[in-house]
Amino acid sequence: MRLSADMSAFQDRLGYVFARPELLVRALTHGSISSSTRADNQRLEFLGDRVLGLVMASALLEADKDASEGQLAPRFNALVRKETCADVARQVDLGTVLKLGRSEMMSGGRRKQALLGDAMEAVIAAIYRDGGFDAAQEVILRLWGARIHQVEADARDAKTALQEWAQARGQKPPAYELVSRSGPDHAPVFTIVVRLTDGREARATAGSKRQAEQSAARALLDRLEGEAG
Known part of the structure; x- marks a missing residue:
């Protein structure tokens, strides 16, 4: 499968090249445009949420070896919440390649936090299924970057x-x-x-x-x- 120029540019922003580009296309396909021949990203979103959670839990344990569970939990929640996923999605300009139905597109779907966050989780799952856990972990840690070490300020309710x-x-x-x-x-x-x-x-x-x-x-x-x- 050959990716469009926009999709190829998005791969560059991600810092990951797919061996199976159809996984990336599915990760970026919202339910508003899915059909019997075009699967949406909901199942990938489900998986990506779990992959992200494991990577973040491990990263937090490494970042602060003395933190208690009570200290780690709010930091973890801040890093995996939909708002943070959406921020990362904006960082890589995911909205420009998100595949949406006409009604969702007309209502500003490319900027909606929920859609961006869900799609970012789906992209994580696509990387995991394409290249394995190590590949997904590398991309997540790079994109989340300094957030992991600065999360204490964001963890407060x-x-x-x-x-x-x-x-x-x-x-x-x-x-x-x-x-x-x-x-x-x-x-x-x-x-x-x-x-x-x-x-x-x-x-x-x-x-x-x-x-x-x-x-x-x-x-x-x-x-x-x-x-x-």
């Missing part, structure tokens, strides 16, 4: 941190509002806006309300920290 920020300034707790819910029942997409009593707000989209709330809280915290700086 964003909703809790934002609430503490508001309370410390005499404000009421942040309010979370569901702005929209889209997508099929098996793969819903939620958009949440979080708002402070002083009017400052941020929004985020994810595959669950909890993820969307956490992402919105993190976005607002980043904004507040930027203003303070």
Whole structure:
């Protein structure tokens, strides 16, 4: 199978060349465009999540040999959460090669956090199935890079941190509002806006309300920290 120029360029950004390029194509095929002759990436996403988890758990143990399970767990969650996967996807410009149905494309699917995160996990699985665990581990560690050693700052629960920020300034707790819910029942997409009593707000989209709330809280915290700086 011969890859398109865009797909070949994406391989370069990944730093991995597929012996079976059809695996990469499947990893980048969203359910909105799948058919009886074109499989989507959901099964690969399932596998990639597990491969990523094993690599991150091992990397954290190596990075801090004295950390307790209680210290490692929130760091692990921060590294494997959908938001982080989506950030890595943006880093390699995955959205430009994501294969979407027309409706998903028209609604901005190439920028949706849930779709990007899922596809990144699927790409990890494709590498694992193509080249084995060592190949997948090498790509993951390179793409996640400094995040592994800087994760302590990101491991804190964003909703809790934002609430503490508001309370410390005499404000009421942040309010979370569901702005929209889209997508099929098996793969819903939620958009949440979080708002402070002083009017400052941020929004985020994810595959669950909890993820969307956490992402919105993190976005607002980043904004507040930027203003303070």
